[in-house]
Amino acid sequence: xxxxxxxxxxxxxxxxxxxxxxxxxxxxxxxxxxxxxxxxxxxxxxxxxxxxxxxxxxxxxxxxxxxxxxxxxxxxxxxxxxxxxxxxxxxxxxxxxxxxxxxxxxxxxxxxxxxxxxxxxxxxxxxxxxxxxxxxxxxxxxxxxxxxxxxxxxxxxxxxxxxxxxxxxxxxxxxxxxxxxxxxxxxxxxxxxxxxxxxxxxxxxxxxxxxxxxxxxxxxxxxxxxxxxxxxxxxxxxxxxxxxxxxxxxxxxxxxxxxxxxxxxxxxxxxxxxxxxxxxxxxxxxxxxxxxxxxxxxxxxxxxxxxxxxxxxxxxxxxxxxxxxxxxxxxxxxxxxxxxxxxxxxxxxxxxxxxxxxxxxxxxxxxxxxxxxxxxxxxxxxxxxxxxxxxxxxxxxxxxxxxxxxxxxxxxxxxxxxxxxxxxxxxxxxxxxxxxxxxxxxxxxxxxxxxxxxxxxxxxxxxxxxxxxxxxxxxxxxxxxxxxxxxxxxxxxxxxxxxxxxxxxxxxxxxxxxxxxxxxxxxxxxxxxxxxxxxxxxxxxxxxxxxxxxxxxxxxxxxxxxxxxxxxxxxxxxxxxxxxxxxxxxxxxxxxxxxxxxxxxxxxxxxxxxxxxxxxxxxxxxxxxxxxxxxxxxxxxxxxxxxxxxxxxxxxxxxxxxxxxxxxxxxxxxxxxxxxxxxxxxxxxxxxxxxxxxxxxxxxxxxxxxxxxxxxxxxxxxxxxxxxxxxxxxxxxxxxxxxxxxxxxxxxxxxxxxxxxxxxxxx
RNA sequence: GCCGCGGUGGCGGAAUGGUAUACGCGACGGACUCAAAAUCCGUUUCUCGCAAGGGAUUGAGGGUUCGAGUCCCUCCCGCGGCACCA
Numbered sequence: 001x002x003x004x005x006x007x008x009x010x011x012x013x014x015x016x017x018x019x020x021x022x023x024x025x026x027x028x029x030x031x032x033x034x035x036x037x038x039x040x041x042x043x044x045x046x047x048x049x050x051x052x053x054x055x056x057x058x059x060x061x062x063x064x065x066x067x068x069x070x071x072x073x074x075x076x077x078x079x080x081x082x083x084x085x086x087x088x089x090x091x092x093x094x095x096x097x098x099x100x101x102x103x104x105x106x107x108x109x110x111x112x113x114x115x116x117x118x119x120x121x122x123x124x125x126x127x128x129x130x131x132x133x134x135x136x137x138x139x140x141x142x143x144x145x146x147x148x149x150x151x152x153x154x155x156x157x158x159x160x161x162x163x164x165x166x167x168x169x170x171x172x173x174x175x176x177x178x179x180x181x182x183x184x185x186x187x188x189x190x191x192x193x194x195x196x197x198x199x200x201x202x203x204x205x206x207x208x209x210x211x212x213x214x215x216x217x218x219x220x221x222x223x224x225x226x227x228x229x230x231x232x233x234x235x236x237x238x239x240x241x242x243x244x245x246x247x248x249x250x251x252x253x254x255x256x257x258x259x260x261x262x263x264x265x266x267x268x269x270x271x272x273x274x275x276x277x278x279x280x281x282x283x284x285x286x287x288x289x290x291x292x293x294x295x296x297x298x299x300x301x302x303x304x305x306x307x308x309x310x311x312x313x314x315x316x317x318x319x320x321x322x323x324x325x326x327x328x329x330x331x332x333x334x335x336x337x338x339x340x341x342x343x344x345x346x347x348x349x350x351x352x353x354x355x356x357x358x359x360x361x362x363x364x365x366x367x368x369x370x371x372x373x374x375x376x377x378x379x380x381x382x383x384x385x386x387x388x389x390x391x392x393x394x395x396x397x398x399x400x401x402x403x404x405x406x407x408x409x410x411x412x413x414x415x416x417x418x419x420x421x422x423x424x425x426x427x428x429x430x431x432x433x434x435x436x437x438x439x440x441x442x443x444x445x446x447x448x449x450x451x452x453x454x455x456x457x458x459x460x461x462x463x464x465x466x467x468x469x470x471x472x473x474x475x476x477x478x479x480x481x482x483x484x485x486x487x488x489x490x491x492x493x494x495x496x497x498x499x500x501x502x503x504x505x506x507x508x509x510x511x512x513x514x515x516x517x518x519x520x521x522x523x524x525x526x527x528x529x530x531x532x533x534x535x536x537x538x539x540x541x542x543x544x545x546x547x548x549x550x551x552x553x554x555x556x557x558x559x560x561x562x563x564x565x566x567x568x569x570x571x572x573x574x575x576x577x578x579x580x581x582x583x584x585x586x587x588x589x590x591x592x593x594x595x596x597x598x599x600x601x602x603x604x605x606x607x608x609x610x611x612x613x614x615x616x617x618x619x620x621x622x623x624x625x626x627x628x629x630x631x632x633x634x635x636x637x638x639x640x641x642x643x644x645x646x647x648x649x650x651x652x653x654x655x656x657x658x659x660x661x662x663x664x665x666x667x668x669x670x671x672x673x674x675x676x677x678x679x680x681x682x683x684x685x686x687x688x689x690x691x692x693x694x695x696x697x698x699x700x701x702x703x704x705x706x707x708x709x710x711x712x713x714x715x716x717x718x719x720x721x722x723x724x725x726x727x728x729x730x731x732x733x734x735x736x737x738x739x740x741x742x743x744x745x746x747x748x749x750x751x752x753x754x755x756x757x758x759x760x761x762x763x
Numbered sequence: 764g765c766c767g768c769g770g771u772g773g774c775g776g777a778a779u780g781g782u783a784u785a786c787g788c789g790a791c792g793g794a795c796u797c798a799a800a801a802u803c804c805g806u807u808u809c810u811c812g813c814a815a816g817g818g819a820u821u822g823a824g825g826g827u828u829c830g831a832g833u834c835c836c837u838c839c840c841g842c843g844g845c846a847c848c849a
Contacts, residue, residue: 002801213767213844220766220845227849245849258849300847323847330848337849343764344847380848500843543842574787576776580768581842585775591787597802636777639786646786649803708782713830715782739816752829757781762829 002597003673005564012672013115021688022066022074022117026489030071034490035062036469036529038498038506039077039124042103043084047110048546049554049572049584050538054497056569057535057578057634059116061495063668064629066117067692073490074117075472077124078104079465086392089424096392096424100127110556114565115671117688122475126464127392131471133415134481135463136397138513139386140408141520143398147193150406153385157185157430184286187430189387190396190457194512198222198379200526201511210532211579214503221504223380228364229332230373232257232309234269235317241265241309244331244378248367251313252359253340255349258302258321260328261285269320271306278305278322285324300325300348312371313362323348331378384509386460389432391424393458401445401452410446416454432456465506466513469493469528481522488524496529503534533632536581538572543583554584563593566670570596573634573669592638596673598645599666603680607653617647618658619699625665626692634669641666656681664693708758709734711743727753734759 016022037058040051062074078100085096085103104125111118124131142148160180194201202222205215227246234240241257259266261282270278281303302323309320325344326335337345339356349356368375387396395416397409409416419440421433434440434456445452467481473490474482498506507529514528539545540552547553559568571592576582621644628637644662648654654662660681667674667687678687702723707730709717717737721730731751735744740761748761 216767217844223848225848243849247849325847325849327848335849342849344849347847378848504844574775582775585788587788588775589788594802595787635775636786639777642786706782710782710830713781713828718782750829752781754781758830760781760829 002593003564003600003676005567005672006561008676009113009115009560009565009672012675013112015675016115016117016686016688017112017120019686020121021686022062023119023121024073024075025071026486027071028489030069032073032490032494033062033065033070034073034493035065036075036472036493036496038496038502039079039465039468040107041079041082041084042100042107044088044099044103045548045553046103046106047556048538049556049559049568050499050546051111052114052556052568053538053572053578054499054535055111055114055116056572057632058495058497059118059569060573060629060634060668062117063671063688064626064692066688067664067667067690069691073122073472074119075122075124075475076111076116076118076120077122077468077472078107078126079461079468080104080125080127081393081464082461083392086390086424089392093423095420097127113560114556114569117671122472124468124471124475126394126468129415129417130478132394132464134471135394135459135467136409136414136416137411137481138467138517139394139459139463140397140411141522142192142516143406143408145516145520147196147516148386149191149193150188151191151383152186153189153191154184155187155189155385156182159183161426185430187387187389189385190455192384192386194384194509195379195381197512197515198224198381199377200515201381201508204511204515204527208527208532209530211534214500214507214532214534217503218508221381221508225378227376227378228368228373229376230312230336230368230371232312232336234265234320235308235310237269237307239265239269241320241334242332243334243336244376245336247338247341248371248373249361249364250338250341250359251311251336251367251371252362253338253357254311254313254316254318254336255339255345255355255357256319256321256337257309258323258326258335258337258348259305260326260333261322261324262328263322263333265334266305266322269305269307274304274306277303281322288324300344300351302348302352312373313367321348321352329382330380386463387457388460389426389430389456390458391418391421391433393460394463395434396455396457396459398455399443399445399452400455401448401450403450404445404447406455407445407447407452413446432458434458462506462509466510467517469496469510470514470517470523484524491523492525492527493529493531495531495533497533497535499537500534503532507532534579536576536579538575539581539583541583541585546584554586559589563589564596564672566596566673567593570638570669574638576635578632578634595642595645596670598649599641599670599673600677602645602648602654602659602662603677605648605653606656606659606681608655610654610658611651614648614651614654615658616699616702617644618662619695621662622665622693622695623700626695629668638669641669661693663687664690705756707734707756709737709740710758710760711740712762713760716740716743723756727755731759734761 035058037054062072066072080100085100088099089096126132158180160178202219202224205218225246227244228248229242229244230248231240231242243257266278300323302321305320305322307320308317310317339346339349340358395418397414397416398406399409401407419437421437424433426433427435441453441456443452443454470482470487474486477483510528514523515526517523518526556568567589571589574592575588621640624640625637660683663674663678664687674687704720705723706718706720708715709719717739719733719737721733730753734740744761744763748763750762752760
């Protein structure tokens, strides 16, 4: 006999919703706890089994914290701008919002079918004008602070779709949709000066509790290096080449200087004899895609410009080359080459038959001083390209006026709502579809009232997700993105869980965004997340990534229908360590369902008395579950719950009191089953409304312990002794063991006793 | 190439330097049944042995230690991230 999961699941989900038990309260008498999971992109495929892994884990934490008396905020929403909806719109001509809404409804139904204790009253949706009004408002804050600026940028361009592509849409150098190799195209783009925050984004990592590997990824992405800028005068010219180097101490070993092909000085200094070769080389580099350029990391190419520079340390005259191993966008786009100390310079020298000299090093400071250089800190981080020539994104709320230039749309006119368009395809020259809507584009300048044109680019996907955690604090506020009081109550997020795939960009962007708002006095903390954890991916049974094209995607609905919500929840917790990737195994699901059936049957074993073993196990279980939830060891927590039920089954009876206590540690994992049992036993209200149990320390101690007896470290027997037995008595008993005595004939050289664990005789 | 993580039964995995293989799946045997499913009981790292018990075993090889899956060194394999950042 197994329990009827369909009626049990539905019954409790309805009751939780009706009672609003999981809604966070603006109640300062309790300590707050803000638990955040990454809000999903509501794709047309519906929920993936990967989603509930993170959500269940944090749901368990949330339920436990509530029972411990915390005021918990555990919200959910939708990161709903995105390409799939736009592609769907291009294909069908329907509005992407229709598609998005349908998908959100599916996701919401699926999440609710798993009984997560989300506070649905605070649901947010990035595509809702009431939400993106504030995304636009924040962009204007960047604009007003001078951090948003326009610049010519090379963007990814698909020559077949006539369309600009985001980096994420370029797969292996090809257009994600049509497979055409992607080209570079210069376009004027809105940029946000995240590099101004590079030092703080790096330094403040010391103030947060992230997994070390996550910190490391942030550090590497920011990529700080210390060095110096040194000027090399161009021989016979007033020009100078400034290089950035982290090794000024190698200055005497410089044999040539290299410019990136896109360096502006190239055209100025190339000699007449070399000009042809230089132009040819520059053109060939331009026509290469990033991948082609990257592919050639082993064979270095370049040409001599015919110009020479003077090494400021020793007045040596060295040639100037151009080569694409030097990047235009990093440092000064120019490098002093020291083949003696740098592998890349050495490889280039060997390829071009350039000399490699052996010169002594000088100290860093001495070299900087001798060359009149400047100490300099460089970052790999680049400013954030914020424009997309796309329909399905937040319109950038600026207008361009002939007289006043770029002007912010006044706050009372926000949001700038996405207009209705005929077609969602970008235009021939790569303009956003919004550019073809005259009624949208033509407007008046808010400053002078003259004719002006609206910006038609939209924001990238990252925008809405850069601040959603703030909106949850006060999700329905029309006057502010969130009130100061609400933000003060909830921020920072106590634990933020998400995938490793978001630990560079999303994490960095949202930290930056929050810091900026902090500087403007809009949010109370400089860092948004006190703690960041990540979960491992759920792989398919063969260990590869689940994907629709391979047809190995598991639909969570099927598991819920067949075995119930609690089975899916617990299986996802049981399948392996939370932070590691684990393969899905449909066979394994059945084990969890069997456990839940056995757990349900414990209500038939109620008795006035129970075996002492059961009582002891209950208290051990309380301790183990409490610790495991704190340490995110959900798989071993589930194992412990199983062991408890196994003991009850073996002993045949349990008191009602013990069982009801057990339900309080079961409920975070299997809330439907736990509540159903609770009700069957005559419990009042919800199990979630009970206090988290505390183990009785006196119950944790065993009367007797089994002790291993080793001889020279090899196990030769076990003895059972009283837990308070003296060492002496234990050693005597150990030696008395028949099998042990065979090996310990003479007095042992040494005897090691580890209390409660083992005795080791060294003979 | 560099950095990080990992390698334990047939499978997913467990183990503050202290009885390796918990828990689950699968498999095998038994009970119940006309039969099957479900359920329950038992066995299940390999190996020698009727048994008592012995031997081997945590990717490979060394080392430290009374004792190593765990610590150290060398190497192999897998996964993830970064990748000409001067």
